[in-house]
Amino acid sequence: MPASALPTCAPPPPQTSYDVIVIGGGVVGACAAWRLASRSASVLLLEQHDTLHRKGSSHGESRIVRPTYPEEHYTRMMKTSYELWGQAQTEAGTSVFRRTGGLDMGPRGSKDMDAIISSAKAVGVDVDVYHDAKALARRCPGVVLPNEYVAVVNGDAGYVHATKAVAMFHTLAGSKGAVIRDRCRVERVAPVAAPTSGVEVVYSFVDSEAAGPLTNVVRARCVCVCAGAWSGEMLRDVDEGGLLETARWAKAGRNTERVDKLASLPLPLTPIHTSVTYWQLRDNTPRELYSSGSLPVFICYDTKYSNERTPQCYGIYGFPCSEVDMPGCVKACLHSGPPITPAGGMSLNSHLNARRDPIAHEPSVRQVQPFLRSVMPGLNADAPVHSEGCIYTMTPDHDFIVDTLLEERANAASPPSTLVAVAAGFSGHGFKLAPYVGERLADLCMGGDAAAKAREELNVLRMDRFAKARL
Ligand SMILES: Cc1cc2nc3c(=O)[nH]c(=O)nc-3n(C[C@H](O)[C@H](O)[C@H](O)COP(=O)(O)OP(=O)(O)OC[C@H]3O[C@@H](n4cnc5c(N)ncnc54)[C@H](O)[C@@H]3O)c2cc1C
Known part of the structure; x- marks a missing residue:
């Protein structure tokens, strides 16, 4: 026809x-x-x-699902959400969630890290708290915890295949x-x-x-x-x-x-443009260090990783090497990006159709590199091997x-x-x-x-x- x-x-x-x-x-x-x-x-x-x-x-390959949150209300809401994720998979007869455990890290004594620990305690989420790099390395051998950081590990986090x-x-x-x-x-x-x-x-x-x-x-x-x-x-x-x-x-x-x-x-x-970036292991890095057996999904709550025009949104998040994402690569991304500002009167659809935003936002990529160099040195931080764009919709x-x-x-x-x-x-x-x-x-x-x-x-x-x- x-x-x-x-x-x-x-x-x-x-x-x-x-x-x-x-x-x-x-x-x-x-x-x-x-x-x-x-x-x-x-x-x-x-x-x-x-x-x-x-x-x-x-859309995309993966989204973190975790019970730990700085805000106690989300930690509570996650109890219902976990039940419904389970119910949906049972009803659909399929599996979209992969449990890897979760690693939250950030400056010791910071508002976010203190709040994550107290929310978990208030809601009854089991977490292990690590204050030094050596102890964390026994659990996550590919991660080097900076001296000034604290880490919180929980067993229930993981990721879902988004699409x-x-x-x-x-x-x-x-x-x-x-x-x-x-x-x-x-x-x-x-x-x-x-x-x-x-x-x-x-x-x-x-x-x-x-x-x-x-x-x-x-x-x-x-x-x-x-x-x-x-x-x-x-x-x-x-x-x-x-x-x-x-x-x-x-x-x-x-x-x-x-x-x-x-x-x-x-x-x-405010819609903002975010960049999803994948990083390869160095040639001599054993893959097990960054696969889901040893690397949980991770979030770094450090305000130094941010975009100055979206200060309420900061940090780095990522996923272990997996079979659903790019094999042999770790997905590590900046949790921020520049606002999407359609030119006067233009609708968001017209703006997106005109493809004014690059696939990856270069300054966002540059924020991930120092994090990888200090915290995950087994990855090649010179340049991502793959990147794509996505949209967050921010509230103040x-x-x-x-x-x-x-x-x-x-x-x-x-x-x-x-x-x-x-x-x-x-x-x-x-x-x-x-x-x-x-x-x-x-x-x-x-x-x-x-x-x-x-x-x-x-x-x-x-x-x-x-x-x-x-x-
Ligand atoms: C790169 C990235 C990583 C993320 N990581 C995580 C994570 O690890 N964990 C986590 O919990 N969250 C994460 N998020 C956030 C999460 O993905 C979003 O909060 C969630 O997908 C928002 O879903 P939504 O349905 O509100 O929006 P959307 O998925 O954008 O859906 C809105 C829909 O409305 C449709 N629509 C709009 N206008 C109209 C209209 N006039 N008529 C009909 N349809 C219309 C649009 O076409 C669109 O399909 C991430 C987001 C991104 C971009």
């Missing part, structure tokens, strides 16, 4: 009304769809690119009845005109652009925005290039909560945003029901917690006691912490 005869758009889904519409098919949206569909909600997931595309934040995990969650969601549509871009999110409650979503079929936009309108009780780096521009008023008709929302509001939350917009989300405090943006009450005495929920700003550490976030989004969307409990638990991730900070 000649290319011109191929269909130019996905067939419209027969159903036009759902319980929940999830916007974005990265790991967070996929987990939300899975958890919602598991509770028998009718779910439509809309993804603007191919389901397993490489333009967002969830495979996203595919797993999509498959699980689909198997529970969720409708998944890729190459469908959401263009508008608006309230359904009173007296009917709910949300209306307008989306276009990306493939039909050449022939002129073809759109579809669907309705739901509730919408989950899981749009990664695109969340910032999505959650703005239409007049500012966003998708929300905030004036209509404000007018439709029957309670002040809704209007208060709108005042938190635009959310302070490096904490996620998981919240309801719009809620509605039938009357003043009734509990709020969620119209729009948001999960964004994962700041380069959201993958491991995506199952937890998906579960809580399902709580928020399904209502009842679970929603009230989720609101309480998610208090620390509320979006209006930034609105308060601005006052």
